[in-house]
Amino acid sequence: MGLGGEPRALWAVDPATSRGRLVAESPSPTRTPFQRDRDRIVHSTAFRRLAHKTQVFLHTEGDHFRSRLTHTLEVAQIARALARAFRLDEDLAEALALGHDLGHTPFGHAGERAMGRAMAEFGGFDHNAQTLRIVTRLERRYAAFDGLNLAWETLEGLVKHNGPLTDATGRPLPPAHGDGPPDGLLPYAIRDYAARQDLWLWSWPSLEAQCAAIADDIAYDAHDIDDGLRAGLLDLESLEAVPLVGGLILEVRRLHPGLDRSRLIQETIRRLITRMIEDVVAESFARLETSLPESADEVRYVGHALIVFSPEIAAADREIKRHLFRHVYRCDGVMTQMRAAERVVEALFAAYMETPSDLPEEWRRDLDVADRPRLARRVCDYIAGMTDRFALIEHRRRFDDTPELV
Known part of the structure; x- marks a missing residue:
C-alpha cells in the first residue's frame, strides 16, 4: 500500500511476485521479502562498519562531519520519501539506499583509488561490485548460505541503480561515473x-x-555543502554564484533578515533538499505519464531513466558538483589527507601479498597462496572491509610512518 493506504502503483515492484532468492527460503509470516532484505542489511557487519568509514572528511576534523553511515541514512530517508510519492515499494527503495555503499573501502574514494591500482592486474576494484560481493559471499551470518541471500530485485537494484551495465548482446557499457576496470x-x-x-x-x-x-x-549535494561550510572550505558569498543554491540563500535572507549564520545554512540546506525532491517528483511524473509503464518489468524495458531531475535542476546539480569538486574534494587540505590514506591502503595490500600468513586465520582458510589472483582478491576483500581506524592500527603494527589521520 502507498501513502495513507493508497494502493501500490502498477509500475512499482510487487513483493508478492518477487523473483525470489538464489537459495530458496520459507516466506516470513510477518515481513515482505524487501522488509526482510532491509533488516538483513541493517544487521550486517558491513553496515555497522560504515560508522567508521570516511565520507569526505576524516574523523579528526570534527565530530559533526558525515560518515559513510550518516550519509547512507540520509540517502535512505530521501529514497523512501520519493518512493512514497510515486506509490512504489518503500521498503525496497529503503533497502537499496541502506545497502548502496557497503562496498566502500576505508578512507572513501581515496581508498578506492588505491585499491583500484593495487588490483589492476587482478581484475580491478569497483565499490559497487564489492557491495554485491559482500551481500552474496562475504557476509557469513547464516547457516544455510554465504552472504545475505537477498531477493532478486534487491540484488538487481544494488548492482545497476545507476543504469544498465551491458547492452542487449552482453557487451559491457562504459561505467556511469567513469570508474571501473581498465580492461573494459x-x-x-x-x-x-x-x-x-x-x-x-x-x-x-x-x-x-x-x-x-x-x-x-541529492544527499551528496546538500550535505557536502553543509560539511564544506562547516570545514571553512566554502563560504556563503561564493555559493551565492552557484545555480539553485545561490537563489535559496538569497530567498532565506529575504524571508528571515538578520538570521544567524548557522540557521541560515541549515535553512538553505533544508530548502535545497526539498526543492530537489519536488523537482524530481514533478519531472518524473511527467515522464511516467508519457511512458505509462504498467509493470515493474515495463520500467526495465523503457530504455532510459524515469526518475530524473528536470533539465534546469540537472544543470544546477552539475554546477553544484563542479563547485564542490574544486573547493572541497580537491582542496589542498583534503587532498593531503587523501594521498596519505592512499599510501596506507597500498602499503597494507603489498604487505599482505608478501606475507599472507599475517592475514587472520579465517581469511587464510582454503587459500592457495601460490594462486596470486585468488590471493589478491582475498587481500582486497579483507582490506576493503576495514574501517579507517582499523586500517591505521594495522598499518601502525607493520610500519613506522603511519600518518595521523584519525
Whole structure:
C-alpha cells in the first residue's frame, strides 16, 4: 500500500511476485521479502562498519562531519520519501539506499583509488561490485548460505541503480561515473555472480532503484555543502554564484533578515533538499505519464531513466558538483589527507601479498597462496572491509610512518 493506504502503483515492484532468492527460503509470516532484505542489511557487519568509514572528511576534523553511515541514512530517508510519492515499494527503495555503499573501502574514494591500482592486474576494484560481493559471499551470518541471500530485485537494484551495465548482446557499457576496470570488462564481482544468477544487466533497474540513485545525488549535494561550510572550505558569498543554491540563500535572507549564520545554512540546506525532491517528483511524473509503464518489468524495458531531475535542476546539480569538486574534494587540505590514506591502503595490500600468513586465520582458510589472483582478491576483500581506524592500527603494527589521520 502507498501513502495513507493508497494502493501500490502498477509500475512499482510487487513483493508478492518477487523473483525470489538464489537459495530458496520459507516466506516470513510477518515481513515482505524487501522488509526482510532491509533488516538483513541493517544487521550486517558491513553496515555497522560504515560508522567508521570516511565520507569526505576524516574523523579528526570534527565530530559533526558525515560518515559513510550518516550519509547512507540520509540517502535512505530521501529514497523512501520519493518512493512514497510515486506509490512504489518503500521498503525496497529503503533497502537499496541502506545497502548502496557497503562496498566502500576505508578512507572513501581515496581508498578506492588505491585499491583500484593495487588490483589492476587482478581484475580491478569497483565499490559497487564489492557491495554485491559482500551481500552474496562475504557476509557469513547464516547457516544455510554465504552472504545475505537477498531477493532478486534487491540484488538487481544494488548492482545497476545507476543504469544498465551491458547492452542487449552482453557487451559491457562504459561505467556511469567513469570508474571501473581498465580492461573494459565488467567488474570481477559482477562477472563472478552473473555466472550464478541472471540480474538482467542489460536493462534499466526498477523505479525503486532509481529513487535510491537520485537520492544519493541529492544527499551528496546538500550535505557536502553543509560539511564544506562547516570545514571553512566554502563560504556563503561564493555559493551565492552557484545555480539553485545561490537563489535559496538569497530567498532565506529575504524571508528571515538578520538570521544567524548557522540557521541560515541549515535553512538553505533544508530548502535545497526539498526543492530537489519536488523537482524530481514533478519531472518524473511527467515522464511516467508519457511512458505509462504498467509493470515493474515495463520500467526495465523503457530504455532510459524515469526518475530524473528536470533539465534546469540537472544543470544546477552539475554546477553544484563542479563547485564542490574544486573547493572541497580537491582542496589542498583534503587532498593531503587523501594521498596519505592512499599510501596506507597500498602499503597494507603489498604487505599482505608478501606475507599472507599475517592475514587472520579465517581469511587464510582454503587459500592457495601460490594462486596470486585468488590471493589478491582475498587481500582486497579483507582490506576493503576495514574501517579507517582499523586500517591505521594495522598499518601502525607493520610500519613506522603511519600518518595521523584519525
